[in-house]
Amino acid sequence: MQSLGKIRIIIALLIAGVSALMYFTNTSVNPVTGEKQHVSLTPQQEIAMGLQSAPSMAKEFGGLSQNAKATALVKQVGAKLVAKTVAATSPYKFNFHLLADPRTINAFALPGGQIFITEALLGKLRTEGELAGVLGHEIGHVIERHSAEHMAKSRAIQGGAASVAVLTGESQSAQTAAAMIQMRYGRKDELESDKWGMKLGAEAGYDPRAMMGVMEVLAQASKGARQPEMMSSHPLPESRIIAAKEIIAKTYPNGVPSGLIK
Numbered sequence: 001m002q003s004l005g006k007i008r009i010i011i012a013l014l015i016a017g018v019s020a021l022m023y024f025t026n027t028s029v030n031p032v033t034g035e036k037q038h039v040s041l042t043p044q045q046e047i048a049m050g051l052q053s054a055p056s057m058a059k060e061f062g063g064l065s066q067n068a069k070a071t072a073l074v075k076q077v078g079a080k081l082v083a084k085t086v087a088a089t090s091p092y093k094f095n096f097h098l099l100a101d102p103r104t105i106n107a108f109a110l111p112g113g114q115i116f117i118t119e120a121l122l123g124k125l126r127t128e129g130e131l132a133g134v135l136g137h138e139i140g141h142v143i144e145r146h147s148a149e150h151m152a153k154s155r156a157i158q159g160g161a162a163s164v165a166v167l168t169g170e171s172q173s174a175q176t177a178a179a180m181i182q183m184r185y186g187r188k189d190e191l192e193s194d195k196w197g198m199k200l201g202a203e204a205g206y207d208p209r210a211m212m213g214v215m216e217v218l219a220q221a222s223k224g225a226r227q228p229e230m231m232s233s234h235p236l237p238e239s240r241i242i243a244a245k246e247i248i249a250k251t252y253p254n255g256v257p258s259g260l261i262k
């Protein structure tokens, strides 16, 4: 039994070591932000992955919308957010899709630039600026390569969890811990993307304060079904409003310029 215990420890350390090594040696420089990230996919692989899963993701939300006018608006605002901003210098191919789902209030981005918003969420938004805020937020997830980062991270965490499981002979607690670490990364990503939403919106001529309107819509939508903030992958809208106000105050110390699209 004694030697079996030792072998277990050696195997556990080996698995943990290899997965940590793979994670920390796999770095690449973000083509837009210039930041060093732990990502093992190339932008071309991200684009291919997104294009491949786009049709099945659309299917999950009722397929593409049949509303031609609303679809055109989503595509037009999305194109403006890319053409007039730093997003145009990225290697990604951005496409904006309106999904038919009338009930699920949601928007999301696949790696590489496929961006989606449901009719349910679009119907709640009150201005073009709010739509720009939502789409800009999703562009932020793509530029920051959040999905690719998550893939690299979860592979490393799985390796870590596997080593703990080998060590203790049970995997439940290790897996719970792994899931919680991933949730915390999610909250940071959301705030980072909110920042992008306001930055890209403002560069394209939209009032960045429209992002606060988006938060109000999200707050209204999440009423009744709210999770405690620390356990939720999405920060509470209230805390996002506070963060957004701080960013606007810092970006425009003399006040937001007038004449921007609300």
Ligand SMILES: [Zn+2]
Pocket: 137, 141, 189, 190, 193
């Ligand atoms: Zn997000």
